[in-house]
Amino acid sequence: xxxxxxxxxxxxxxxxxxxxxxxxxxxxxxxxxxxxxxxxxxxxxxxxxxxxxxxxxxxxxxxxxxxxxxxxxxxxxxxxxxxxxxxxxxxxxxxxxxxxxxxxxxxxxxxxxxxxxxxxxxxxxxxxxxxxxxxxxxxxxxxxxxxxxxxxxxxxxxxxxxxxxxxxxxxxxxxxxxxxxxxxxxxxxxxxxxxxxxxxxxxxxxxxxxxxxxxxxxxxxx
Numbered sequence: 001x002x003x004x005x006x007x008x009x010x011x012x013x014x015x016x017x018x019x020x021x022x023x024x025x026x027x028x029x030x031x032x033x034x035x036x037x038x039x040x041x042x043x044x045x046x047x048x049x050x051x052x053x054x055x056x057x058x059x060x061x062x063x064x065x066x067x068x069x070x071x072x073x074x075x076x077x078x079x080x081x082x083x084x085x086x087x088x089x090x091x092x093x094x095x096x097x098x099x100x101x102x103x104x105x106x107x108x109x110x111x112x113x114x115x116x117x118x119x120x121x122x123x124x125x126x127x128x129x130x131x132x133x134x135x136x137x138x139x140x141x142x143x144x145x146x147x148x149x150x151x152x153x154x155x156x157x158x159x160x161x162x163x164x165x166x167x168x169x170x171x172x173x174x175x176x177x178x179x180x181x182x183x184x185x186x187x188x189x190x191x192x193x194x195x196x197x198x199x200x201x202x203x204x205x206x207x208x209x210x211x212x213x214x215x216x217x218x219x220x221x222x
Contacts, residue, residue: 006062010071014044017191020184024175035089036175042082043170043188045075046112046163047195054202076116083109101172104165111162160199167192 018040025033052059052072059068087105091097097106167189170176176185 003062003067006059010048013048013191014041017044017184017187020181020187021175024177024181024184030093031089032093035086035093036173038082038086038089039170039173040184040188042079042086043166044191045079045082046166047191049075049079050160050163050195050199054198056198076112080109080113080116083112101169104169104172108162108166108169112159115159115162160196163192164196 018037021036021040022033025036049072052068052075055065055068063071087097087102087109090102096102170188171185175181176188178185
């Protein structure tokens with residue numbers, strides 16, 4: 001798979017469930033419909049974050065490890081923007097933001113926001129603030145706040161539980177009623193199950209050892 005083909009597959013992966021949810025709203029395009037589409041798009045891309053984190057072979061072949069990690073690191077910016085717009089449009093459409101469904105969404109949004117900041121500070125190799133001697137911002141944060149890399153990875157993994165909570169938020173939405181939108185709801189549930197399955201499989205198996213570029217020193221007879 002080529003890099004461009006992978007980008008197109010990634011960007012348009014929410015297209016089919018978005019269309020199914022659009023039809024479930026009656027086919028009218030207004031603030032409410034736009035909020036639904038943004039919510040579906042953000043949910044699928046969050047599932048895609050787990051897919052990227054599991055480093056599937058076809059994605060690595062298309063993007064390379066660095067390209068895959070770069071996409072995984074930059075995607076939360078757009079996902080959070082869509083999630084915030086989704087919530088604002090729901091408010092403008094007259095929905096109660098203090099309902100159980102809305103509060104679950106708000107908590108999940110906050111968790112993803114904090115996790116994204118933590119991932120940027122603790123996982124990404126970014127230059128540290130001026131005046132420090134450490135080579136990366138991660139090293140500066142770890143030394144300043146006494147946080148290790150494993151701790152940051154564990155905190156980042158909390159987003160998996162948040163995604164499950166987000167699935168509950170989605171299931172409580174009127175547009176996700178199985179009676180009114182069975183195909184759309186099934187599609188999102190299946191996408192979530194595949195994403196979780198691949199991520200759990202990756203964690204159980206561990207990070208594969210690269211076979212390219214590794215040189216071993218063999219004893220020689222002299």
